[in-house]
Amino acid sequence: MKILVCISKSPDTTTKIAFKENNSQFDDAMVQYIVNPYDEWYALVRALELKETFGGNVTIINVGLAENDAIIRKALAIGADDAVRIDADPSDALYTAEQISAYAKVQNFDLILTGKETINYNGSAIGGMVAELLGLPYVSLATKLVIAVNTATIEQDIDGGTQVVECDLPLVISAAKGMAEQRIPNMRGIMAARTKSLTVVSAIDSPKLTAVKSYTLAEGRIDCKYINSSEPEKLIELLHTEAKVI
Amino acid sequence: MAVLIYTETAKGKIKKSSLEAVNYGNHIAALTNTTATALIIGEASNDDIVALGNAGAKKILHLKNDKLASQDPQLLVIATEQAAAAENAEVIIFLHDFTGKAVAPRLSASIKAGLIAGAVSYPVLEGGFSIKKNVFSGKAIADYSITSAKKIISLLPNSFPVTLSENTAELVNFSVNLDGIESRIKVKEVKKQTAELSLPDADLVVSAGRGMRGPENWGMIEDLAKALGAATACSRPVADIGWRPHHEHVGQTGVAIRPNLYIAIGISGAIQHLAGVNGSKTIVVINKDPEAPFFKSADYGIIGDAFEIVPKLVEAAKKFKSHQN
Numbered sequence: 292m293k294i295l296v297c298i299s300k301s302p303d304t305t306t307k308i309a310f311k312e313n314n315s316q317f318d319d320a321m322v323q324y325i326v327n328p329y330d331e332w333y334a335l336v337r338a339l340e341l342k343e344t345f346g347g348n349v350t351i352i353n354v355g356l357a358e359n360d361a362i363i364r365k366a367l368a369i370g371a372d373d374a375v376r377i378d379a380d381p382s383d384a385l386y387t388a389e390q391i392s393a394y395a396k397v398q399n400f401d402l403i404l405t406g407k408e409t410i411n412y413n414g415s416a417i418g419g420m421v422a423e424l425l426g427l428p429y430v431s432l433a434t435k436l437v438i439a440v441n442t443a444t445i446e447q448d449i450d451g452g453t454q455v456v457e458c459d460l461p462l463v464i465s466a467a468k469g470m471a472e473q474r475i476p477n478m479r480g481i482m483a484a485r486t487k488s489l490t491v492v493s494a495i496d497s498p499k500l501t502a503v504k505s506y507t508l509a510e511g512r513i514d515c516k517y518i519n520s521s522e523p524e525k526l527i528e529l530l531h532t533e534a535k536v537i
Numbered sequence: 538m539a540v541l542i543y544t545e546t547a548k549g550k551i552k553k554s555s556l557e558a559v560n561y562g563n564h565i566a567a568l569t570n571t572t573a574t575a576l577i578i579g580e581a582s583n584d585d586i587v588a589l590g591n592a593g594a595k596k597i598l599h600l601k602n603d604k605l606a607s608q609d610p611q612l613l614v615i616a617t618e619q620a621a622a623a624e625n626a627e628v629i630i631f632l633h634d635f636t637g638k639a640v641a642p643r644l645s646a647s648i649k650a651g652l653i654a655g656a657v658s659y660p661v662l663e664g665g666f667s668i669k670k671n672v673f674s675g676k677a678i679a680d681y682s683i684t685s686a687k688k689i690i691s692l693l694p695n696s697f698p699v700t701l702s703e704n705t706a707e708l709v710n711f712s713v714n715l716d717g718i719e720s721r722i723k724v725k726e727v728k729k730q731t732a733e734l735s736l737p738d739a740d741l742v743v744s745a746g747r748g749m750r751g752p753e754n755w756g757m758i759e760d761l762a763k764a765l766g767a768a769t770a771c772s773r774p775v776a777d778i779g780w781r782p783h784h785e786h787v788g789q790t791g792v793a794i795r796p797n798l799y800i801a802i803g804i805s806g807a808i809q810h811l812a813g814v815n816g817s818k819t820i821v822v823i824n825k826d827p828e829a830p831f832f833k834s835a836d837y838g839i840i841g842d843a844f845e846i847v848p849k850l851v852e853a854a855k856k857f858k859s860h861q862n
Binding site for chain 2: 302517531
C-alpha cells in the first residue's frame with residue numbers, strides 16, 4: 292500500500308503566542324516547533340500501522356522552507372520511509388493544497404492522510420482541497436480507519452454523533468483523535484532518519500488567494516470576580532443581572 | 538449577483554447556526570448592494586422556509602435530489618457550485634462545522650475561491666476584502682485579506698447574533714444536473730448521541746473534570762446542567778479514562794465550543810483545554826485549588842469544594858428558574 296501523509300509545522304502546544312514587525316508576523320524567536328499533533332499522532336501513526344499490516348511505503352509531504360527539515364526528520368524517525376518537501380511558503384491553504392496535489396497526481400497513492408486541522412491556523416482545509424484537486428473522495432474527521440482488500444471502513448465525527456462510512460481506495464482522509472496512539476521515536480529510528488531520502492521539489496506556479504495582514508492576541512479576561520464559597524447562590528444572581536447569560 | 542448561504546436542517550428543523558449564517562450573508566449583501574440567497578438541500582418545512590426569510594434571505598433555492606442523500610461532499614460541492622453559478626454568487630457562506638469543513642475546502646479548490654475557515658468578524662471592504670479569523674487555537678485573531686474574485690467564508694458557530702425581521706423570501710425549487718455522477722462514499726451506520734442538546738449548539742455548558750473524583754459523582758453536574766437548561770461537557774483526562782463519553786470532551790483535541798456560559802468544575806485549565814473553550818462569552822471556574830490556572834481565564838470564580846458548592850448551585854438555579862416562569 293502506497294500512503295502519503297501530509298504534515299504541517301506548528302508551534303508546540305504550550306507556546307506563548309507573540310507577534311512582531313508591527314503585528315504582521317508570528318514571533319517565533321523562542322518557539323519550539325513540532326509536527327502538527329493531528330498529522331503526527333493520528334495520520335502518520337495510523338499510516339505506519341497500515342504499512343506494518345499490509346506492507347508498502349509511507350511518504351511524508353510538507354510544504355515549507357528549509358527550516359522545516361528538522362520536523363520532517365522527526366516524522367521519518369517515527370517510521371515514515373521517505374519524505375518530500377515542496378520548497379514554498381505555505382501561507383495560503385489553496386496554494387499549499389495545489390503544491391501537494393501536483394506532486395501526488397503523478398504518484399498514484401492508495402491513501403492520502405492529513406490531520407483534521409493544524410493547531411496554529413485551524414483551517415481544516417487541506418484534505419478537502421487536495422481531494423477535489425485530485426478528483427478523489429474525502430472523508431473528514433476520521434476517528435477509526437480499517438482497510439480490507441480495497442475498501443476503507445471509516446468512523447468519523449459528525450455534528451452530534453458519529454457515523455461509519457465505506458469507500459473504495461484511493462481516497463483522502465483527515466484524522467482526528469482516536470485513530471491511533473502517539474509513538475515516541477526511539478534511538479534506532481532517529482539514527483535511521485538521518486539517511487532516509489528527503490527530496491526537495493520546486494513549487495509550481497499558483498496564486499495565493501488569501502494573506503494575513505495583521506494579528507492581535509485574543510482578549511484576555513478582565514480580573515476574575517471571586518464569589519465566597521459559602522454563598523454560591525450569588526453566582527446565579529450575577530450570571531443573570533451582570534453577565535446576562537441566564 | 539448574490540451572496541449564497543449554505544444552510545442545513547438537523548433533527549427536522551433548520552439549524553440555529555444556519556440562521557446565523559443567513560443573517561451574516563444578508564449583512565454582506567447589504568455591504569455589496571446585492572441580496573442573500575439561501576441554499577437548502579433535502580427536506581425543508583414551511584417553518585424552515587419562513588425562518589430563512591426572517592433571517593434575511595431574499596431567495597431560497599430548495600434542492601431535492603436522491604443522489605445527495607448520502608451527504609457525500611464531492612456531490613454537495615457540484616450542487617453548491619451549480620447554485621452559485623445560477624445566482625452569480627461572488628461570496629459563499631458556510632458554517633465551520635462538520636458539513637462546512639467537508640464541503641467548503643472542496644468548493645474553494647473547484648472554483649478557485651479564497652477560503653477563510655472559521656471567520657469571527659464581518660468583512661471590511663475598505664481597501665480590499667478583509668476578514669478576521671481565530672488562529673493559534675483561539676489564542677489570537679488574524680486579519681486576512683482575500684484577493685480572489687470569488688470568496689468563501691465559513692463562520693465559527695455562535696459568533697454572531699441572529700436578528701430576525703418580517704422579511705419573506707421567494708421560494709424556488711432548484712434542480713441540479715448530477716447525471717453520471719455516483720457517490721463513492723456509502724454511509725453504513727449513523728450513531729447520534731442521545732443528549733437533547735448537541736454540545737456545539739448549546740448556549741450554556743456545564744463541564745467537569747478530574748476534581749469530581751469518579752463517574753459516580755456526575756449526578757450533581759447533570760442536575761446543575763438540567764436546572765440551567767445546559768449541555769454537559771468534560772475535560773480530556775475524564776474522557777480518556779472513560780468516566781464520560783468521548784463526544785463530551787472539549788479542548789484542543791476534542792470539540793471547540795463558544796457558548797454564552799461555560800461553567801468549569803474541578804478542571805485546572807490546561808492550555809489545551811482553554812483552546813477549546815476560550816471563545817465562551819462568560820466563564821465560571823469552580824476549583825478548590827486557588828492556584829488553578831483556569832482562574833486567570835475566568836470571569837467568575839469560586840474557590841472551594843465542588844461537592845459542597847454544586848448542590849447549593851443546583852438549588853439556587855432551580856429557585857431562579859421557578860421565579861422566572
